[in-house]
Amino acid sequence: MNFIEIWRPFDVVIPRKVAAKKACTQRRLNKLWSPPEFSLGMRFQMCLKTITVAWFFGPGIPILYFVAAASLTLEYWIDKYNVLRVFKKPAQVDAGVPFLATALVLPFALLLHCITAC
Numbered sequence: 001m002n003f004i005e006i007w008r009p010f011d012v013v014i015p016r017k018v019a020a021k022k023a024c025t026q027r028r029l030n031k032l033w034s035p036p037e038f039s040l041g042m043r044f045q046m047c048l049k050t051i052t053v054a055w056f057f058g059p060g061i062p063i064l065y066f067v068a069a070a071s072l073t074l075e076y077w078i079d080k081y082n083v084l085r086v087f088k089k090p091a092q093v094d095a096g097v098p099f100l101a102t103a104l105v106l107p108f109a110l111l112l113h114c115i116t117a118c
Contacts, residue, residue, distance in 0.1 A: 012036060038087035043079055044097060047072060048105055055113035 016032050023029045054068030
């Protein structure tokens with residue numbers, strides 16, 4: 001699901017191809033061709049989920065660390081392309097969300113990693 005974001009077939013491409021032919025007004029066409037919103041929260045939780053799963057199952061499946069690193073690298077480049085060229089300009093956020101993630105979620109994931117590594 002993470003990598004389908006570069007093309008977005010279900011909420012951008014298909015509606016533009018199908019509904020654009022049936023649009024009666026310019027307002028409807030503008031709505032179809034306007035860029036979609038960038039969900040920073042969804043992308044952030046996907047990255048955290050990848051890290052947590054890699055840390056949890058990594059002691060049993062060591063190659064998972066490399067798979068997670070490759071996945072996060074690919075997600076970075078896809079998100080960079082999407083933010084710069086596909087999506088609307090994302091809303092400005094403060095440092096609260098990343099702070100909560102690093103203060104609450106990642107230590108819990110590290111604890112799970114230590115438990116499963118024993």
